Amino acid sequence: MATLNFEAAGVNSTFAAVSDVLPFVTIIIPTRPGQAEIPAVTAARALDYPKDRLEIIVARGKQPAVQRNAAIRAARGELIYFLDDDAVARPDALRRALVHFKKPVGEDAWRSESLSGRRAFA
Numbered sequence: 001m002a003t004l005n006f007e008a009a010g011v012n013s014t015f016a017a018v019s020d021v022l023p024f025v026t027i028i029i030p031t032r033p034g035q036a037e038i039p040a041v042t043a044a045r046a047l048d049y050p051k052d053r054l055e056i057i058v059a060r061g062k063q064p065a066v067q068r069n070a071a072i073r074a075a076r077g078e079l080i081y082f083l084d085d086d087a088v089a090r091p092d093a094l095r096r097a098l099v100h101f102k103k104p105v106g107e108d109a110w111r112s113e114s115l116s117g118r119r120a121f122a
Contacts, residue, residue: 023101025094026055026077030067031085033060040083048091 029040044056055076059067072080079101083089 022050022053023078023098024053024055024076025049025079025081026057026071026075027081027083027094028057028059028068028071028075029083029085029087030059030061030064030071033062035060035085038085040085040087040089043088044083046091047089047094049094 027044029038029044031038038058041056041058044054047054057071057075059071061067061070068082079098081094081097
């Protein structure tokens with residue numbers, strides 16, 4: 001059985017004026033135990049996105065799939081954004097990804113139009 005440690009990656013609250021129109025997003029970053037430098041955390045903190053609409057979860061363990069699944073259960077986001085621990089996302093990466101999602105008026109779930117034309121719920 002794998003032991004997982006979760007830690008919040010210290011996101012401060014800013015940009016509150018636009019927060020009510022954007023989804024709350026959880027970024028999940030699986031890492032190895034004891035890994036000190038995590039480039040993905042630094043990049044996630046630099047994303048051009050309201051910090052009060054962003055949660056960063058660092059999931060430490062030896063089995064990335066298990067770490068991701070456990071982190072999903074702990075996540076509070078309406079959408080989940082995965083980064084590998086060595087990923088360095090561009091500051092506009094999350095906003096670019098969100099253009100593919102929308103929340104229809106009166107519905108509770110965000111939707112994505114897949115390449116095949118079928119709808120997928122996030």
